[in-house]
């Protein structure tokens with residue numbers, strides 16, 4: 757017999773029984789494998805990285821939590837993109853091209869646009885990976901052949 761099964765004889769027992777019932781209810785209501793638990797998980801973006809001779813010769817594909825910075829998602833998946841200013845949008849070494857899926861991403865602000873002016877191989881789909889927060893179901897990323905630093909050394 758558990759405490760919850762015993763008949764209530766006074767206010768203390770009644771309170772204790774209520775607490776046990778609450779705990780038991782809480783324990784049975786949490787099931788991490790239940791669809792409801794999965795439904796509350798953060799949405800993911802499927803990121804495709806096109807092949808790059810040095811950083812990602814075979815290309816890559818992975819899921820990353822929406823709201824994360826693209827630069828962090830790339831680094832986390834072994835793509836060692838430069839990030840000389842430590843991801844604060846002040847160096848343009850994390851320049852990427854968003855080849856598909858960019859319509860879901862917040863557009864560049866003036867500061868990012870100013871930094872992009874210094875990037876190697878700039879085009880209309882250029883962004884700074886440290887300024888891009890993942891959003892939308894898919895994103896296709898192309899890494900430029902050179903970074904600003906490499907282009908200066910070449």
Ligand code: FES
Nearest residue numbers: 845847848850886
């Ligand atoms: S890491 Fe410097 S601009 Fe992105």
